[in-house]
Amino acid sequence: MLKQLKSICEIALKDIEECQEIKQLNELRVKYLGKKGPIQEAMKMMKDLDTEARKELGLVSNETKFTISTAIENKQKELENLVIEEQLKNDFIDVTLPSRKRALGQAHLTNQIITEIEDLFIGMGYSIAEGPEIETDHYNFEMLNLPKGHPARDMQDSFYITEELLLRTHTSPVQARTMLKQGGKGPVKIICPGKVYRRDDDDATHSHQFFQIEGLVIDKNITMSDLKGTLEYFVKKIFGENREIRFRPSFFPFTEPSVEVDVTCAKCSGSGCSMCKNSGYIEILGAGMVHPDVLKMGGFDPEVYQGFAFGMGPERIAILKYGIDDIRQFYTNDLRFNNQFNLK
Amino acid sequence: MLLPLKWLKSYVDISGISANDLAKKITLSGIEVERVYPMSKATNCVIGHVLEKTKHPQADKLSVCQVDLGSEVTQIVCGAQNVDKGQKVVVSKVGATLPGGVKIKKAKLRGEESNGMICSLKELGIENKFIPQEFQNGITVLDEKAPVGVDAIEYLGFNDTILELSLTPNRSDCLSMLGIAYEVSAIIDKDINKPYGEKIAYSINPNFKVKINSDDCPLYYAKTIKNVKIKRSPEWLQSALISCGIRPINNVVDVTNYVMLELGQPLHAFDFKKLNSDEIIVRNAFKNETIVTLDNIKRELLPTDLVITDGKKPIAIAGVMGGQNTEIDENTCDVVLESAVFNPLTVRKTYTRLGLRSESSIRFEKKVDPERTIYALNRACQLLVELVDAEIDDKLSVENNINDKINSIEIKLEKINRVLGITLSDEDVSLVFRKLKFDYKLSKGTFVVIIPSRRPDIMIAEDLIEEIIRIYGYDKLNKTLPQTNTVASLSENQLKIRKIKSVLLAQGLNEVMTYSLTNPKYFNRFSHHEVNSLLPVKLSMPISEERSFMRPGLIHSLVEVMSYNNARKNNNVFLFELGKRYYLNQGEPCENMVLAGACSGVIVENKWQKKKEVCDFYYVKAIIEQVFEKMSLDKQISFAQADKSVGADFHPSRSAYILYKNKEIGIIGQIHPNSQREYDINETYVFEIILDQVLDAKLEENKFKAISKYPTVTRDIAIVVDKDITVSTLSQAIASKGGRNLKSVQVFDVYNGKNVDKGKKSIAFSLMFENVERTLTDNDVNKIYDKVVKHLEDSFNAILRK
Structure with missing residues (x-):
């Protein structure tokens, strides 16, 4: 009997080993471990044996049952794995096929530049001030030391609505408004981005509508060296660490002294080329120390307070940064143009 | 302003500087030089003498000349x-180069040898407008005294280099050679040679009187000059004018321009004989008075204009243009020469109105130096004596209402350094003042500076600080950051705008x-309730009709962009x-922040997978909903079917008003097929939202809500109702009876075809129930369900579909 069990076990293991399908394996399970299987048959015979022999047979048949069932379990796992593997093979996809992409939207280039500049100045403690685009002559000109009939008004030919109302020609009136709000108390540290309008015919270098960002800092100890340091930091952040600035005297009615600020040419780094007309520098913004009359009109005592102001054009910055050849592109909105730019 | 270096050299030594x-x-010191260029690029040109001229045997239009070139x-x-x-x-010899790169070679023209070229000034690089009328279509004939064989460019005074200056409006002092010479002398630290001496003594002319009857003329000098012979000016004078961009006319006019x-x-020079009197009266024009100016145009004058008169009629518009009635012509022999100061604002107003901006009006507008007025008159007389043997009456006619107040400014060294942020010494500052030729006194750190009358732009201490730093050098400023400590962040509105943008x-x-x-x-494009009643903002003097009004909305502009891109095959x-x-x-200008959009075409597509999603109303609606979700204002937003009053550019049954707290703030809709055709665009959905109320809304902080541990229960309701009952009405009705356990109501089917009566539609909702404290029983849910169904049946005649 024991011998018989042993040989059954060997045959069973061989059958299991050779088995190829789960269905077949299930049949083997019934055949060897089922109620009518050899092990069960052997167990049935136990009641006729003496204690010692019964014990031995019990032991051996249990062992045999365990061995076969373990073999079946293992085989089953093996066969199942084979099935899954086969299925996974069939699941193959070419990962290099194009994806199903929904395009991301793109911010307008001018706004990308404005946002970058805003964040830069917020980091230096500047707030962002805003004001109306339809302004009064008073805020747009008179508060900025440009009384009626002043020749410098020619520098900014304006779109008037009535004698007193016009489209602002710069964002400086926001500075005037902010100063008045302060009630003569410093510090003031703002930038004012926004749309401005000049009575110009549109061409490659002129636009009747464009953007400006002005900055204003007023406190008791603001110097022109502070202006230079601030603008140098700005230029290096926007145009690159290796760029240098220089101040060149200029004239604005609202600042004294007034300067044009040049940055070393991106193309030749200052040695002179066609882009910078051999000067090595490109003009990027105007700046100066706030004129005492402007401080006074804004409610600040020029004996106590001094300040600096600067104004720049984000479109001009973009033009210089990307070598754009026509300012009208900013307003045409050909998406092939708009979607080219992605600032850091 | 053009600066010929030869002229500059006569006042300041610039030798050794290129x-x-x-x-x-x-x-770098303050006046931008835009261009540096030679007056003429021609080389190897000499003065020739035409000895013989014969007709070319082979060509009618050519002459064969024998020319003496000296050598x-x-x-x-x-x-x-x-x-x-x-x-x-002027002959360009063989081997000469002319502007434009033309090289002169030995040549045979139709068989006749030609060794050079007889030139017009145009060929030497002089603009046609500077060439006398009689020579415009041929060669330029020189004065008969011109020395044969001499370098013609030198003889003509064209051997000069010119700097083109771009002056800022404040630097009127540099509208003269002498003024620029002062500037250059300061920059390179040199002395200056003034073209006139010190104070001039004069006596009054009893035979010719000047009278000023206006506040707009503080100073008027006149001199009478006899026996002038009008002719062309000598070459040096002509070339000096040409190098500064002024056309030579005749000796008298040229001298006035040269001195200017x-x-x-x-x-200004008047023909004495054409005056009707022996006096000049300066006054404001009468109402309805007219004058024919030198350009032969009749000008209507206003009492705000200043005129020069001979006591009866106007003979010039002061500082702007002379009158034709007293013009210098070839027969003029006696001249009245005017040198005066006029009110800058008066001159500006008049020339702007009449469109007569001239070299003279620019200078009056920007203030002339009253100290030079008399020197200028004397200098002109001196030149006229030299050039035309004129007889000058030494006596002067004058009225002078100028008070000779000395302009001095006090400034402390401490203030200079406080503004600039550097540490200059007394000597640093003194040196700058010496370079600028400003007289000053220094005591205990305070400078008292006398501002010369040639610099009317310097009025306050800050102007002096600018002078100091621009001459001292802006490169010597420090680079520091303000010591002011401020903290800053975006305002709530600015944050909201950025949030809105990020969603889009x-x-x-x-x-x-x-x-x-x-x-x-x-104007009326894409109008909706919000826009209909608005009055437009109109420019008083637009450049063109196309840009003459401020837009009352944004959709039209966006649709134009859509059209532009569609036309370039971007669909x-x-x-x-x-x-x-x-x-x-009510007459006051208003500005609102507006968000607008236009969407058309495929949202997402993968061709090889044959999957794609196309833009429709509900896609655009979702975008708007998400914008408001981002601001936690989605609960306040709803959509209402547009009524008949919606603008004709919107699809009448596919448009909706956007409501914020049940008040209309915008519109969303498909563009009407007619408008779509008109704009030549594809099917397009647009929206426009007036953001002001949204931006002003206080953002509420989100509070934490407990997440239920108990399972949710769902129940579906399918009903048939009248077609025009909206889903939002039904959803609200369901929610109103759902109690606190009803968490969401979602539409999952809308159907109105077969098996549904005409005029009806079938809608299916999925209701989700949940309680945070316990598991809901069937009984709980059924009770609510029955209540909801009953309400739908009672209020909307809904029929429950089983």
């Missing part, structure tokens, strides 16, 4: 009609920027703009 270096120094007599073939025997002419360029004081960008919309100014014919276009609209409210 033109380009000088240009750079001038630029030789040679044959030159000339095509100009006006060439003639005996003329002194030299000293910055405009002069994430949704795939591209930001565009369009013009605020528009054509009034687009999937998703746009938005955040910008302002403008209108008048």
Whole structure:
């Protein structure tokens, strides 16, 4: 009997080993471990044996049952794995096929530049001030030391609505408004981005509508060296660490002294080329120390307070940064143009 | 302003400095030099004497000339009609180069040898407008005294380098050679040679009187000059004018222009014989008075204009233009010469109104130096004596109402350093004042500086600080950051704008920027309730009709962008703009922040997978909902089917008003097929939202809500109702009876075909229930369900579908 069990076990293991399908394996399970299987048959015979022999047979048949069932379990796992593997093979996809992409939207280039500049100045403690685009002559000109009939008004030919109302020609009136709000108390540290309008015919270098960002800092100890340091930091952040600035005297009615600020040419780094007309520098913004009359009109005592102001054009910055050849592109909105730019 | 270096050299020593270096120094000290260029690039040109002229045997239009070039007599073939025997002419010799790169070679013209070219000034690089009328179509004939064989460029005074200056409006002092000489002398630290001496003594002319009857003329000098012979000016004078961009006319006019360029004081010459009196009266024009100016145009005058009169009629508009009635012509022999100061604002107003901006009016507008007025008159007389043997009456006619107040400014060294942020010494500052030729006194750190009358732009201490730093050098400023400590962040509104933008960008919309100014014919495009009643903002003097009004909305601009891109084969276009609209409210201008968008085409597509999603109303609606979700304002937003009053550009049954707290703030809809055709675009959905109320809304902080541990229960309801009952009405009705356990109501089917009566529709809702504290039983849910169904049946005649 024991011998018989042993040989059954060997045959069973061989059958299991050779088995190829789960269905077949299930049949083997019934055949060897089922109620009518050899092990069960052997167990049935136990009641006729003496204690010692019964014990031995019990032991051996249990062992045999365990061995076969373990073999079946293992085989089953093996066969199942084979099935899954086969299925996974069939699941193959070419990962290099194009994806199903929904395009991301793109911010307008001018706004990308404005946002970058805003964040830069917020980091230096500047707030962002805003004001109306339809302004009064008073805020747009008179508060900025440009009384009626002043020749410098020619520098900014304006779109008037009535004698007193016009489209602002710069964002400086926001500075005037902010100063008045302060009630003569410093510090003031703002930038004012926004749309401005000049009575110009549109061409490659002129636009009747464009953007400006002005900055204003007023406190008791603001110097022109502070202006230079601030603008140098700005230029290096926007145009690159290796760029240098220089101040060149200029004239604005609202600042004294007034300067044009040049940055070393991106193309030749200052040695002179066609882009910078051999000067090595490109003009990027105007700046100066706030004129005492402007401080006074804004409610600040020029004996106590001094300040600096600067104004720049984000479109001009973009033009210089990307070598754009026509300012009208900013307003045409050909998406092939708009979607080219992605600032850091 | 053009600066010929030869002229500059007569007042200040610039030897040893190249033109380009000088240009750079001038630029960095305050006056931008835009261009440096030679007056003429011609080389190897001499003065020739035409000895013989014969007709070319083979060509009618050519002449064969024998020309004495000093060193030789040679044959030159000339095509100009006006060439003639005996003329002194400019000859470019064989080997000469002319502007534009033309090289003169030995040549045979139709068989006749030609060794050079007889030139017009044009060929030497002089603009046609500077060439006398009689020579415009031929060669230029020189004065008969011109020395044969001499370098013609030198003789003509064209051997000069010119700097083109771009002056800022404050630097009127540099509208003269002498003024620029002062500037250059300060920059390169040199002395200056003034073209006139010290104070001039004069006596009053009893025979010719000057009278001022206006506050607009503080100073008027006149001199009478007899026996003038009008002719062309000598070459040096002509070339000096040409180098500064002024056309030579005749000796008298040229002298007035020369002195104006030299000293910055405009002069005017009247033909004495054409005056009706022995006096000049300066006064404001009468109402309805007219004058025919030198350009032969009759000008209507206003009492705000200042005129020069002979006591009866106006003979010039002061500082602007002379009258034709007293013009210098070839028969003039006696002249009245004017040198005066006029009110800058008066001159400006008049020339702007009449469109008569001239060299003279520019200078009066920007203030002339009253100290030079008399020197200018004397200098002109001196030149007229030299050039035309004129007889000058030494006596002067004058009225002087100028008070000779000395302008002095006090400034402390401490203030200079406080503004600049550097540490200059007394000596540093003193040196700058010496370079500028400003007289000053220094005591205990305070400078008292006398401002010369040539610098009216310097009025306050800060102006002096600018002078100091620009001459000392801006490169010597420190680079520091303000010591002011401030903290800053975006305002709530600015944050909201950025949030709105981030949603739109994430949704795939591209930001565009369009013009605020528009054509009034687009006013009624895409109008909706919000826009209908607005009064437009109109420019008083637009450049063109196209840009004459401020836009009352943004959709039209966006649709134009859509059209532009569609026309360039971009059919999937998703746009938005955040910008302002403008209108008048009871005469007051108003601006609102507006968000607008236009969407058309495929949202997402993968061709090989044959999967794609196309833009429709509900896609755009979702974008708007998400914008408000981002601001936690989605609960306040709803959509209401547009009624008949919606603008004709919207699809009447596919448009909706956007409501914020049940008040209309915008519109969303498909573009009407007619408008779509008109704009030549594909099927497009647009929206526009007035953001002001949204931006002003206080953002509420989100509070934490407990997440239920108990399972949710769902129940579906399918009903048939009248077609025109909206889903939002039904959803609200369900929610009103659902109690606190009803968490959401979602539509999952809308059907109105087979098996549903005409005029009806079938809608299926899925209701989800949940309780935070316990598991809901069937009984709990059934009770609510029954209540909801009953309400739908009672209120909407709904029939429950089983």
